[in-house]
Amino acid sequence: MNYHSELSRIHWHELATVIERAPLGKRDPDFVEKTYRGSYVYCFVEDNGKLIGAGRAISDGVSNSAIYDVVVLPEYQGKGIGKSIVQYLLDRLPRRSVLLVSAPKQEDFYRKLGFHKLKTAYLRHEEIERWISEGYIEEKPSRHHIE
Numbered sequence: 295m296n297y298h299s300e301l302s303r304i305h306w307h308e309l310a311t312v313i314e315r316a317p318l319g320k321r322d323p324d325f326v327e328k329t330y331r332g333s334y335v336y337c338f339v340e341d342n343g344k345l346i347g348a349g350r351a352i353s354d355g356v357s358n359s360a361i362y363d364v365v366v367l368p369e370y371q372g373k374g375i376g377k378s379i380v381q382y383l384l385d386r387l388p389r390r391s392v393l394l395v396s397a398p399k400q401e402d403f404y405r406k407l408g409f410h411k412l413k414t415a416y417l418r419h420e421e422i423e424r425w426i427s428e429g430y431i432e433e434k435p436s437r438h439h440i441e
């Protein structure tokens with residue numbers, strides 16, 4: 295397994311397919327490329343040249359960071375690859391504060407990696423209705439929340 299951060303080796307359609315198959319939702323390849331190019335650190339995992347996992351983080355470089363889009367193809371899950379992706383990102387981020395939003399059902403994966411559940415995290419999102427229906431939002435939605 296090869297862990298690297300060489301953007302020039304990435305075919306964005308292939309990464310969008312890995313994200314979709316993991317599954318973490320359907321993404322437009324151009325959008326995926328923009329999110330990666332705008333990130334502070336990224337990790338790609340290849341098995342004999344085939345992309346099988348990835349993850350990325352944004353950061354101010356000295357204090358605060360956030361990890362996004364950690365994915366491993368289903369047939370490669372449960373082998374420690376997701377953990378290595380998060381470790382690869384953490385090794386390259388300032389350690390003070392690293393935030394992330396776990397997908398529902400993946401919370402214990404992040405707990406095992408030392409992340410603590412926040413009581414007071416808040417999110418604004420353009421697609422908040424989808425986040426509500428997918429089980430990310432704790433509070434009952436009111437008209438105020440959805441505006």
Ligand SMILES: CC(C)(COP(=O)(O)OP(=O)(O)OC[C@H]1O[C@@H](n2cnc3c(N)ncnc32)[C@H](O)[C@@H]1OP(=O)(O)O)[C@@H](O)C(=O)NCCC(=O)NCCS
Nearest residue numbers: 316317365366371372373374375376377396397400402403
């Ligand atoms: C979440 C994901 C990245 C984990 O990758 P993975 O390679 O299967 O995870 P690992 O094999 O590295 O697991 C590391 C540890 O977490 C545990 N773990 C993994 N997923 C878990 C889950 N959903 N619930 C509880 N424990 C989990 C493993 O058992 C392992 O435990 P151990 O260290 O005691 O042996 C992968 O399942 C995935 O791509 N899921 C779909 C996309 C997604 O939801 N990504 C998260 C976005 S926030």
